[in-house]
Amino acid sequence: MNRYNKKVYFPEEDREELKRFNDRINRQNFSFSVHCLDNIKYRAIDIEKVVKFVKDIEVFNMPDIFEYYKDNEIEKCCYRIEYDNMNDIILILSKYKKIVTIYFNQKEDKHFTLNKKAYSTK
Numbered sequence: 001m002n003r004y005n006k007k008v009y010f011p012e013e014d015r016e017e018l019k020r021f022n023d024r025i026n027r028q029n030f031s032f033s034v035h036c037l038d039n040i041k042y043r044a045i046d047i048e049k050v051v052k053f054v055k056d057i058e059v060f061n062m063p064d065i066f067e068y069y070k071d072n073e074i075e076k077c078c079y080r081i082e083y084d085n086m087n088d089i090i091l092i093l094s095k096y097k098k099i100v101t102i103y104f105n106q107k108e109d110k111h112f113t114l115n116k117k118a119y120s121t122k
Contacts, residue, residue, distance in 0.1 A: 001069050001075065002120040004068050009120065009121045011122075021077060025060050031099070032098070033099060036100060043103050064079045078093075079091045085107075088104070089103075
């Protein structure tokens with residue numbers, strides 16, 4: 001599976017497919033993966049607040065996608081969404097709007113340690 005990151009390379013030819021993925025996500029209901037539910041307790045103090053925040057997201061926006069995974073089609077996308085004054089919430093969503101995982105990034109974290117070799121460049 002190819003893995004793309006906005007800071008490394010987003011193929012222009014995937015732009016329309018990313019748009020369709022994002023549009024489809026906006027028409028679906030959430031579900032939570034077992035992995036997500038098992039791990040959120042280690043990542044959030046107020047789990048109910050985080051789940052409510054996620055469920056209250058009305059629209060996902062393409063500019064919030066910073067990474068995606070593609071085999072024959074886009075399988076999942078990673079969204080970075082403003083959460084509070086200090087943190088952004090990262091949501092990894094499958095093509096069926098299943099939340100694969102949730103975690104937090106501090107706003108000032110610009111991911112300078114990004115391992116660019118982990119991503120496809122063509």
